[in-house]
Amino acid sequence: MGRIAGVTAAETRERLLRAAADMFAERGYDGTRVADIAAAAGLSNGALYAHFSSKAELLVGALRAHGRQMLAELFATDPSRSVTDLLLAVGRCLPRRRDPSGYLIVEALVAARRDQDVARPMRDYMGERADWMAGLMRVAQAGGELDPALSPDALAHFCLLLAMGSALITPDLHAVGEAEWADLLNRLVTAFGPAVIPTQTGTTQVRVQINHERCQGHGRCYDLAPSLFGDDDEGYGTVLGDGTVPPGLEHDARLAELNCPEHAVELVEEA
Amino acid sequence: MATDERFTEENLQARGDVPFGVRNEIITGPVSDWATDFSHLEPEWAADPYRIQDDLRQRCPIAHTARFGGAWLPTTYEDVAAIAYDTDRFSSRSIIMSNFRPPRELAPIGGSPPISSDPPFHRDARKLLLPAFTKSQIAKQEPGTRSFCHALIDAFGERDVVDAATEYAQHIPMRVIADMLGFPPEDGPQFREFVEDLLEGINLPQDERIERVSRMWEYLLAQVYDHIDRPREDLTSYLLNAEIYGRKLEPGHVVGAMALLLIAGIDTSWSAIGASLWHLAKTPADRQRLLADPGLLPTAIEEFLRAYAPVTMARLVKQDMSWHGVEMTADDWILLSFPAANRDPAQFDRADEVVIDREVNRHAAFGLGIHRCLGSHLARMELRVALEVWLERIGEFSLADPTAVTWAAGQIRGPRTLPLRIG
Numbered sequence: 001m002g003r004i005a006g007v008t009a010a011e012t013r014e015r016l017l018r019a020a021a022d023m024f025a026e027r028g029y030d031g032t033r034v035a036d037i038a039a040a041a042g043l044s045n046g047a048l049y050a051h052f053s054s055k056a057e058l059l060v061g062a063l064r065a066h067g068r069q070m071l072a073e074l075f076a077t078d079p080s081r082s083v084t085d086l087l088l089a090v091g092r093c094l095p096r097r098r099d100p101s102g103y104l105i106v107e108a109l110v111a112a113r114r115d116q117d118v119a120r121p122m123r124d125y126m127g128e129r130a131d132w133m134a135g136l137m138r139v140a141q142a143g144g145e146l147d148p149a150l151s152p153d154a155l156a157h158f159c160l161l162l163a164m165g166s167a168l169i170t171p172d173l174h175a176v177g178e179a180e181w182a183d184l185l186n187r188l189v190t191a192f193g194p195a196v197i198p199t200q201t202g203t204t205q206v207r208v209q210i211n212h213e214r215c216q217g218h219g220r221c222y223d224l225a226p227s228l229f230g231d232d233d234e235g236y237g238t239v240l241g242d243g244t245v246p247p248g249l250e251h252d253a254r255l256a257e258l259n260c261p262e263h264a265v266e267l268v269e270e271a
Numbered sequence: 272m273a274t275d276e277r278f279t280e281e282n283l284q285a286r287g288d289v290p291f292g293v294r295n296e297i298i299t300g301p302v303s304d305w306a307t308d309f310s311h312l313e314p315e316w317a318a319d320p321y322r323i324q325d326d327l328r329q330r331c332p333i334a335h336t337a338r339f340g341g342a343w344l345p346t347t348y349e350d351v352a353a354i355a356y357d358t359d360r361f362s363s364r365s366i367i368m369s370n371f372r373p374p375r376e377l378a379p380i381g382g383s384p385p386i387s388s389d390p391p392f393h394r395d396a397r398k399l400l401l402p403a404f405t406k407s408q409i410a411k412q413e414p415g416t417r418s419f420c421h422a423l424i425d426a427f428g429e430r431d432v433v434d435a436a437t438e439y440a441q442h443i444p445m446r447v448i449a450d451m452l453g454f455p456p457e458d459g460p461q462f463r464e465f466v467e468d469l470l471e472g473i474n475l476p477q478d479e480r481i482e483r484v485s486r487m488w489e490y491l492l493a494q495v496y497d498h499i500d501r502p503r504e505d506l507t508s509y510l511l512n513a514e515i516y517g518r519k520l521e522p523g524h525v526v527g528a529m530a531l532l533l534i535a536g537i538d539t540s541w542s543a544i545g546a547s548l549w550h551l552a553k554t555p556a557d558r559q560r561l562l563a564d565p566g567l568l569p570t571a572i573e574e575f576l577r578a579y580a581p582v583t584m585a586r587l588v589k590q591d592m593s594w595h596g597v598e599m600t601a602d603d604w605i606l607l608s609f610p611a612a613n614r615d616p617a618q619f620d621r622a623d624e625v626v627i628d629r630e631v632n633r634h635a636a637f638g639l640g641i642h643r644c645l646g647s648h649l650a651r652m653e654l655r656v657a658l659e660v661w662l663e664r665i666g667e668f669s670l671a672d673p674t675a676v677t678w679a680a681g682q683i684r685g686p687r688t689l690p691l692r693i694g
Binding site: 149153216223234259260261 | 401402573630639640
């Protein structure tokens with residue numbers, strides 16, 4: 001067989017990865033021989049090794065090329081869509097059955113447990129996915145969708161756990177009601193959102209206060225939220241009026257709290 | 272000619288009965304292992320202390336050195352904060368780590384109150400100065416600072432390469448603090464020498480060091496006499512008239528506080544302005560973003576302060592103790608690195624990156640606890656005005672020669688040579 005006339009190296013590579021993805025998903029890492037992949041792609045073993053040096057490389061390559069990456073795909077289709085919306089859309093699909101290449105990740109994770117040759121590239125792969133995800137979280141934080149106080153890395157890790165876990169616990173093993181699952185996700189996203197500060201219109205009010213034992217006069221509160229804070233003759237922070245946070249100033253209040261180096265600014269909720 | 276009994280030669284000499292401090296052997300030269308032999312005066316540290324601190328944070332996290340007569344270097348935010356807050360066990364009687372420990376009897380006042388003071392004296396000494404450094408008082412200096420920045424840029428003329436450290440950053444805080452203290456503005460070059468003598472000449476032979484420090488003392492005394500003769504509306508006259516516990520200040524307190532305001536007011540802001548310009552010169556994306564969105568500047572400034580915090584302080588351990596896993600001995604130094612705290616990944620997300628729109632930024636560039644930098648509002652004003660004017664006037668700039676940039680060694684870090692290609 002050998003090289004098929006008129007086919008570029010990139011095309012050959014792509015055909016190999018496609019064959020590898022199908023084969024690994026069907027038979028698992030241990031159950032697949034390199035020769036089977038070469039045969040399925042219509043190539044000799046020698047020709048395969050011109051493109052990939054090991055079975056491990058084929059596995060992770062197949063995962064990168066054909067593993068499920070719903071979030072990245074949805075994001076690419078519509079980068080302007082809100083991040084929490086994207087996360088919810090993907091999250092709702094998690095408990096559903098996947099096409100076979102959606103389970104490629106399971107084979108790769110299992111193989112990585114046993115085989116150092118797989119573990120090394122898998123660490124890189126997971127690291128890249130986590131970084132990409134953390135970047136998305138930062139976008140959401142900058143856009144006020146997620147609480148900037150949460151670690152983007154921790155959020156990304158949490159999402160990865162959900163995605164990987166859903167590949168392991170298939171609907172055959174255990175199922176969950178779609179509506180119940182969607183409700184739960186909505187609650188989670190709300191909990192990860194910026195602290196929603198109820199205002200006078202609700203049943204609770206939020207007030208800012210300063211712990212004067214802690215305040216050292218850094219002035220971050222009156223820099224960032226000059227409508228809520230002032231300073232005294234020595235530069236220590238003071239609360240203007242009774243400290244009630246009017247509508248529209250919730251974000252300023254929160255910034256003042258989160259940027260005080262001495263943790264002297266506090267937000268209190270009152271019934 | 273007016274007189275002030277406190278400052279007659281007789282009375283000044285009568286104060287000479289202060290107990291001696293302790294001197295130790297001066298150790299210099301290459302560091303063998305940063306965990307056990309660190310020195311903030313070696314060129315590697317000056318070039319890039321962050322890499323060293325990041326490494327130590329992972330493997331110590333409190334480093335030690337036998338240099339300076341014994342010192343510790345905590346590198347996590349948590350440890351730095353704990354020491355800053357613990358004035359019971361860590362004294363501020365000297366805040367510049369050197370080969371000389373002032374006598375314990377110097378506490379709680381120290382040589383340059385209030386930065387060198389411990390409670391309870393600290394609070395009263397600080398109270399004297401706070402009103403002059405509030406945000407609204409400092410705002411009065413802003414128009415003058417702004418026009419001075421413009422004048423500095425006017426002086427660049429048609430040149431396309433300028434040294435932003437020596438021709439711009441350095442002069443701004445010098446002029447402002449000279450103005451506040453009522454010193455002649457043309458004395459700027461001397462101030463720079465004082466700064467270098469005090470903060471960078473740490474490992475010079477003691478006699479030379481004493482001689483250099485006394486040069487500043489003589490200069491400050493001359494300013495005192497000038498103000499006794501001609502009292503003015505400035506901080507020097509204010510200190511001469513100020514009272515604590517119903518009495519005028521001791522002469523050492525007056526001159527020590529003047530020294531503090533002069534030294535702490537210059538080197539620090541100069542470093543912060545220089546480091547910010549250095550960052551913007553080598554990071555076109557951030558520069559473009561600030562040019563397009565000047566409203567982001569205050570947020571970016573906080574990030575420059577975090578990532579390039581210029582100031583490291585020192586403390587002296589009060590008594591032998593086990594502290595966070597290390598055995599500290601009385602009179603050991605602590606090199607209290609706010610820059611290291613500011614790059615602790617446990618405290619800051621993407622700690623080693625400069626993220627100019629970082630909204631939540633609880634950095635410790637101005638210290639934590641009772642010694643929060645007195646001049647923080649002044650520094651923020653100077654930094655903001657210096658960058659606003661520079662971005663408005665220069666806009667496009669880059670490092671003319673990255674290898675020509677030099678950084679100060681020691682406790683205050685910032686560029687001392689910064690050739691920029693402008694326009």
